[in-house]
Amino acid sequence: MQAFKRPYYWHAIYTRSRAEKRLYQELCSKNIECYLPLHKELRKWSDRTKWVEEPLLRSYLFVKVSEREYYDVINSSYAVRYVTFGGKAVPIPEQQIEALRLFLEDENRKVDLCPGHLEKGECVEIVCGPLKGIQGEIIQIKGKSRIVIRFDSLGTCVYTDISLDTIKQVQPVMR
Template sequence: MRAIKKPYAWHAIYTRSRAEKRLFLDLCSKSFECYLPLKKELRQWSDRTKWVEEPLIRSYLFVRVSEREYYDAINSRYAVGYVTFGGKAVPIPDCQIEALRTFLQDENRKVDLCQENLQKGELVEVVGGPLKGVQGEILQIKGQNRIVIRFDSLGTCVYTDVALHHLKQVQLVD
């Protein structure tokens, strides 16, 4: 039995540096269905403070295309190429794009991305903030910033908000 291909699928396009909004406008003007997830940030300059919309995922834009439109969508001076795995652009399920849209609709939710790949059981050291220098074992990761660390020296577990960029992995010394 052959799998039936959907006529349209979401794909991620890798954009030129800081060209996400320009590619979005370019593709929309060509009648492509696009999605550029944005987050609002309060920016401070020397003379003013202003709310700005920044791409949630730098250098990425999502486009919904058919096989026939596949190459037309990438034919822009702001596009670098499709995000691929094993040399093929991987379709993104509709439900994942909708989940991202729903998640970003809550304006009270602070949204950040983290590229760290910390795992339960790893030994980490806090390298910033009030717990700087403290080492412990990760027992749980609850979202982006809420972790449970066991501090053997204290004989207790601490639930705390620590930005993941304030943690570094520590190698066990034998």
């Protein structure tokens, strides 16, 4: 008689704040397959600079589990809950996890994330460059890196190629 083989699926799990590496180690010690995407960052302190590996996606870890191990993961010390949709954990296709792994293995590729989804009407602040500190409103999005921003404080609109890592979303200023 052939043994029944349970299907394994990748899922994303929320971790406690800044506990991604600890949850990863805990699950590995339980022989649960997991993946923590890391990227190198140059950190500056007052006395030194150093390259450190940081989680690419803060508070997330990917686990490949069957129904049997599903609850073992959530009962771990640093796990909060699965990423769900309609009350069910969302399975992630294997090829998406593999694509993320291959993408991060390329050391010549700089990886940046844009938090959230930028839309027309959102308020943003320039965080570096000659316009650092100036806040404006997104008027138009043209492709992945070309946006039009209206700066009330400057009395004009700026149409430019701008890297999304040079802006951050902010709450609109009440007048």
